[in-house]
Every structure is written in C-alpha cells, then in structure tokens.
Amino acid sequence: xxxxxxxxxxxxxxxxxxxxxxxxxxxxxxxxxxxxxxxxxxxxxxxxxxxxxxxxxxxxxxxxxxxxxxxxxxxxxxxxxxxxxxxxxxxxxxxxxxxxxxxxxxxxxxxxxxxxxxxxxxxxxxxxxxxxxxxxxxxxxxxxxxxxxxxxxxxxxxxxxxxxxxxxxxxxxxxxxxxxxxxxxxxxxxxxxxxxxxxxxxxxxxxxxxxxxxxxxxxxxxxxxxxxxxxxxxxxxxxxxxxxxxxxxxxxxxxxxxxxxxxxxxxxxxxxxxxxxxxxxxxxxxxxxxxxxxxxxxxxxxxxxxxxxxxxxxxxxxxxxxxxxxxxxxxxxxxxxxxxxxxxxxxxxxxxxxxxxxxxxxxxxxxxxxxxxxxxxxxxx
Amino acid sequence: xxxxxxxxxxxxxxxxxxxxxxxxxxxxxxxxxxxxxxxxxxxxxxxxxxxxxxxxxxxxxxxxxxxxxxxxxxxxxxxxxxxxxxxxxxxxxxxxxxxxxxxxxxxxxxxxxxxxxxxxxxxxxxxxxxxxxxxxxxxxxxxxxxxxxxxxxxxxxxxxxxxxxxxxxxxxxxxxxxxxxxxxxxxxxxxxxxxxxxxxxxxxxxxxxxxxxxxxxxxxxxxxxxxxxxxxxxxxxxxxxxxxxxxxxxxxxxxxxxxxxxxxxxxxxxxxxxxxxxxxxxxxxxxxxxxxxxxxxxxxxxxxxxxxxxxxxxxxxxxxxxxxxxxxxxxxxxxxxxxxxxxxxxxxxxxxxxxxxxxxxxxxxxxxxxxxxxxxxxxxxxxxxxx
Numbered sequence: 001x002x003x004x005x006x007x008x009x010x011x012x013x014x015x016x017x018x019x020x021x022x023x024x025x026x027x028x029x030x031x032x033x034x035x036x037x038x039x040x041x042x043x044x045x046x047x048x049x050x051x052x053x054x055x056x057x058x059x060x061x062x063x064x065x066x067x068x069x070x071x072x073x074x075x076x077x078x079x080x081x082x083x084x085x086x087x088x089x090x091x092x093x094x095x096x097x098x099x100x101x102x103x104x105x106x107x108x109x110x111x112x113x114x115x116x117x118x119x120x121x122x123x124x125x126x127x128x129x130x131x132x133x134x135x136x137x138x139x140x141x142x143x144x145x146x147x148x149x150x151x152x153x154x155x156x157x158x159x160x161x162x163x164x165x166x167x168x169x170x171x172x173x174x175x176x177x178x179x180x181x182x183x184x185x186x187x188x189x190x191x192x193x194x195x196x197x198x199x200x201x202x203x204x205x206x207x208x209x210x211x212x213x214x215x216x217x218x219x220x221x222x223x224x225x226x227x228x229x230x231x232x233x234x235x236x237x238x239x240x241x242x243x244x245x246x247x248x249x250x251x252x253x254x255x256x257x258x259x260x261x262x263x264x265x266x267x268x269x270x271x272x273x274x275x276x277x278x279x280x281x282x283x284x285x286x287x288x289x290x291x292x293x294x295x296x297x298x299x300x301x302x303x304x305x306x307x308x309x310x311x312x313x314x315x316x317x318x319x320x321x322x323x324x325x326x327x328x329x330x331x332x333x334x335x336x337x338x339x340x341x342x343x344x345x346x347x348x349x350x351x352x353x354x355x356x357x358x359x360x361x362x363x364x365x366x367x368x369x370x371x372x373x374x375x376x377x378x379x380x381x
Numbered sequence: 382x383x384x385x386x387x388x389x390x391x392x393x394x395x396x397x398x399x400x401x402x403x404x405x406x407x408x409x410x411x412x413x414x415x416x417x418x419x420x421x422x423x424x425x426x427x428x429x430x431x432x433x434x435x436x437x438x439x440x441x442x443x444x445x446x447x448x449x450x451x452x453x454x455x456x457x458x459x460x461x462x463x464x465x466x467x468x469x470x471x472x473x474x475x476x477x478x479x480x481x482x483x484x485x486x487x488x489x490x491x492x493x494x495x496x497x498x499x500x501x502x503x504x505x506x507x508x509x510x511x512x513x514x515x516x517x518x519x520x521x522x523x524x525x526x527x528x529x530x531x532x533x534x535x536x537x538x539x540x541x542x543x544x545x546x547x548x549x550x551x552x553x554x555x556x557x558x559x560x561x562x563x564x565x566x567x568x569x570x571x572x573x574x575x576x577x578x579x580x581x582x583x584x585x586x587x588x589x590x591x592x593x594x595x596x597x598x599x600x601x602x603x604x605x606x607x608x609x610x611x612x613x614x615x616x617x618x619x620x621x622x623x624x625x626x627x628x629x630x631x632x633x634x635x636x637x638x639x640x641x642x643x644x645x646x647x648x649x650x651x652x653x654x655x656x657x658x659x660x661x662x663x664x665x666x667x668x669x670x671x672x673x674x675x676x677x678x679x680x681x682x683x684x685x686x687x688x689x690x691x692x693x694x695x696x697x698x699x700x701x702x703x704x705x706x707x708x709x710x711x712x713x714x715x716x717x718x719x720x721x722x723x724x725x726x727x728x729x730x731x732x733x734x735x736x737x738x739x740x741x742x743x744x745x746x747x748x749x750x751x752x753x754x755x756x757x758x759x760x761x762x763x764x765x766x767x768x
Contacts, residue, residue: 003596017674017677018674018676018677018680019678021677022676022680023678024686025680025684026680026683029684029687029688030684032687032688033687033690033691033692034691036688036691036692036702036706037691037692037696037697037702039699039703040701040703040706041613041704042699045505045507046506046701047504047507047508047509048505048506048507049507049508049510049511050505080748081506083511096556097758099556106553116553117553117554117556118553118554118556119425119553119554119555120454120556120557120558121555121563122425122426122427122428122555123428123511124428124512125508126425126553126555127427127428128508128511128512129514129553130425130427130553131512131515131516133546133551133553134548135519136612137548137551138519138523138544138548141544141547142523142526142527142544145527145540145544146526146527146530146531149531149532150530150531151534151630152531153530153531156529156530157526157530160525160529160530161435161526165495165518165521165522165525166495166497167490167495167496167497167498167516167517167518167521167522167525167672168497168498168499168500168501168514168518168521169497169498169499169501170500170501170502170510170514171464171468171481171501171502173464173465174406176505177472179472179473179474179504182473191383221463250749255509292649299418302518311409312409313473314473314474314475316473317469317470317473317475318473318474318475320466320469320470321460321470321475345465348387348465351417351466
C-alpha cells in the first residue's frame, strides 16, 4: 500500500503543471538568467586588479627619480605585479587627447621638482595614480627629515628607502569563491523551499475539509500516517530530483564551478528539499483555507530566499554582521550558508552546524505536524 | 461603458501584485539608482575604504597606524575575531579590508624585522587591496626607517603621522569632460523600471485579457445590446487605461524620489517609458493567448521578464555582459528600452530628439506589434483547433 500511494502521489505531482513549472522550470530559467547576468563576473571578477594605463609627460625632458619610480612600477617584480603600463607623451595636449580617448586612465606631468597627476574622473584608478605621487613625496619628506635631524644616517636611510618592505601578508583561505555564486546558492535554496507547495498540495488531497478527494481519503481504511509519509516522500523525491537537475545544469551545462563536489551539493539540496517539504506539511496542518495554502508557502519561501541573498547578494552577510541569530533560524540562509561554507572553506564545524540545525528543523516541523494532523474531527464538512 | 468598467474592476484582483511590484520598485530601484548615480566632477576626491582593524598589539606604533587609518579611511568595528567571518564580511562588502595587527608588532619592527608581520584580509587581488596595503605598508616603512635611523618610537610615530596626513594636500587634477552627469538618478530609476513596470503590466493586463475570455463574462457581453465594434473599442480603451495608469503611477513615484536630482531630460525618459508600456501590453496579450491559468500567467511573466532583464542590462549593466549576450539582446525589446535610456543620459538635452532616439522608440513599438501578431496567431490557431 505504501508503495502504491507513493507512486500515485509521485505521478500526481509530476502531472501538476503549476508545480512542475515553479519547482523545476522556473529555477532552470532563473539560473540561466543569472548565468547571462553574472556568468561573466564569476569567471572574470571585475574587481581584480588590472594594470593601469598611465601617461607621463616630462616637460624638462630629463631623467628623474620619479620616472625611475614609474618604470619600476611598470615592471613585474617579486614584490608586486605590473602596477602601471607607462606611455610617454611629448606634451600635455597629446596626453590629454589620449586620456579623453580612453587610451590612458590619467597622466603625470613632471616639471622641475613638481609632479602633477591629471585624471578624467574620481575613482580607484585615479586614487591609485595619485597614491604613487604621494608615496614619492612621502619618501622625499622622510629623507629630508633624517637629513635635518640625523645627517649621519642619511645613506642608511636612502638605502632602506630603496628596499622593498613586505610588512603586510594576505591571509590565505585556500579558495576564492566569487560573491556572485551566492545568487546560485540562494536560487537552489529558493527551489528547495518551493517544495512546501508540494506538501500543501498533497495535504489538500488528504484533508476532508479541503477537497472531495480528501473526504474519500479520510473515510478509507488506510493508515493515515503511512499515507501521509508516502506522500511526503514522493514530494521529497520529486523535489530532490528537480534540484539535482538544476545543480547539474548549473555545473555542467552553464559550466559554473560552484566550488563543492557535485554529490555534496545534491545532498545539501536534498536536505533543503526536506526542509521545504516539512515546513509545507506544518503550514498545511495549521491553515485550512485553500488560498492561504498557496499564498503562505509562497510568502514563506520568497521571504526566506530574499534574506538568504536571492535578490540582493549582500543581505545575508549584513544580517550576519548585525543580527547573526536571524541567519540561524532562516532555512534558506542555512542552506545557502552550508553550500557557501562547503565551497569556500570545506567541511568545517560551521558546515556541520548548519546541517544539524536544518535536520532539527525538519524533525521539529514533522513532530508538530503529527500532533496537529492526528485524530482530526470535523463538526461539519 | 459597462465593458470598460468591468475590465477596470477586474484589476482589483491584482491589487496585491501591483503593490508588491511598486514596493520592489520604490525600494530596490531607489537603492540601485542612488548607488550607481554619479555626477560631473571638478575636484579630486580620494576613494575612502571601509577598513576593519583589530589591534592586539596596542603599542604606540599600532595606535598611530589606527589613528592614521581612522583619519584617512572609514574604520569600522570588525564585530568578530574569527578570520573566516572577517573574510565573509570582506567578500560581501560589509567592509573592504580587514587588518589584524598581532601582538608584539612594535617589538619586531624595532628589532628590524620587516617581513610578513601584519595579516590582512581582502577580496582577492583588487584595487582596494592594493591601495590599503600600499598605504599601510608605506606608514610602517616610514616608522621603521625613522626608528632605525636614530629616532625614538614616539618621535617616529609622530613624524610619520604628520607627514602622512600632510600628503592629503597632494591631489590629482580632475579634467572631467562629460557634459552632464555620468549616470543620473533618473537613468538608474528608469532602468530598474524596465523590470517592475513590465512585470506589473504583464500580470495585470494578462489577467484583464483572460477575464474577457471567461465564459460567463463573454456570454453576458454577447447577449447585451452592445455592438461588436463598441465592445472591442471599450476593451482596447480599458487595457490602454490600465497601461497608462500603471505607467503614470511609476512616473509619479520617480518624480517624488528624484526631487533633488531633477533635470530637463525627464520628458524623454517618459517617452521611452510609454514605449515600454506598449511592449508590456504586447507581451501581456501574447502570454494571455498561451494560457488562461492565472498561476501559469504569473510564472510565464516571471520567466520572460526576469530573463530579459538579466540579458538586456536592467539588473546588470551592459558593460559587464559578454559580446555574445549583447548580440542576442538586440533581438529583445528591453535592450532597446535600456539603450534609449543610456542615449538620453549621455546626450546633451538639445540633441536628444534625433533620428537615433526615434529609431530606438520605433524598434520598441515594432517589438510590441510582433508580440500582438504572435498572440493573435496563437489565439486564432487555438480557436481553429479548439484547444
């Protein structure tokens, strides 16, 4: 009997065009849209440092220390990559023309002891070009101060000034997961929570006060517990399959490397589907109105997805910064976080913590639903 | 008049949808427009970064460094001591750089050690990473040079702080040649409008169309004394009224939000939005010809409009899209809506009303006609085969 109900429910769900559309087709379309929008940015991060095209005009036409500094920055060394690409111009007019054409991001004009930086607009490139002049001026001031206060140490100071100091060291976390992957993780979380519709749909067919089918079911001599379990499992299998297809589509067809092993992502999304299904069962056992059984799962899944970063990638981290507890009670944020942590840092304690909370949530929803659904009596149907 | 009124009344069922899309527009459109708006500049302003500093050393040197960063950058509390959480905060832009000053830094610097002493967390190799690393390294290098050449720790920190802050006077000269704003607030709002108005139009007008197809409604209208011509004129006017009402509402929202950044190009943005309205009605007619199920209409509208928004530069600026995608986007109406907005933004006001702008509007109207024709063909075939 269990297998029969399971198969019937599976067929019933797979024939529901709205469910198939929202739970399976919509994530596929949205992931394609995300790929079209962010695919480029995931593969080639726009924030990555790129060599700045800089112009140089020496009014006096002589070799200067500043020019040596610029030439040093234009070479790739052990201490740094190629910071600037230097273009020499004979006059300010030529350099301005090149800047207005977009050939260079700005230019330096050296006249006597003065160096001016000319840029077309404010921004990172302009600040970086200006920073080079600031560091040059700063070096001169340091040497001047030492020459004034401790002239005996002048040579030592000059030698030190030419040395490369690597006082700072970047913390290495191993992997560098793109922030735009967050949207794909949140999308999988949304698809998983959409499964709450499946369970409200299943419950509609099993509650006498909600449908004709429910009346027949409730007066049949079948074990309710077994039938509901079979229905829930059918929904879980359906959603897990749909999620697996979406994940495989993202990884293999769209060729976006999500950072974690495929089986691991599928496993996590299956737990997410369980979360969606169990929350749907809880919603279905609390609310008796047909319209609410559609509206509440929709509001629930969209609100959770929004706060997990589906529409605004930063939101989950903003919540983490200001009110971390919210991320621990939001099922979509938990699923998104577990995928992100697995992809970036591996199977750490935070990853297992997320999984444990999700499993506890599933158990909690199902236990409460069991109490709400058992021994129902209807005054009037 | 009764047909006209009935269609308008059918709009009541979509009030929640309309409110949702208007709220999305008012909140997210506003946020994104304000974030991307930039004006013509004539003065150099250094990029100021959000830096989270954790000072475990608490020495004169580390305090001096924190003071210098506080005066030149935006120093914030990291809220955590866990490097992983700091990395997440940096990666998702809560702050752009995290500096962890270890205990014993001062002693090591005074002893002449200069390699890998201070940890920092930054999003890969970026401009912000380069800038902050350079500034911090330059500061500490100065302190070390002073200490190693006869100055006390206190003198070294004081001198370094003073000369570093004096460097603020070294400013670049900005020669901004753009006529007006780089990207106005209007451009941001109207670009986002490509999503919200299209969605609201698609859902409201599609449901109005399927309301007209309902068996009961159709039968009641058929038995009334109203002529076929009158009925159709009333239906067309009602649909147009819904379109104009929604478009007007969007324009009013933008007017209210853009009070500080008013410019004379507003009328051209309105023209482009009216073209978008025609596209929205076209797509709505096309969708309503495919299905009469409200859930499916909602789903199809989401799929079509969301995909177009990602492809055509509504959510992600066109400069970040690959060439192949931009080529494909040429075959979609929202691309021309966004291109027209860009054109209005970049062109001096007296040169906007030209052939190029007219072409953009015309292409949008042609797309709308194409959607209408496709919808009519589908409806006809469905009727023919009784689908």
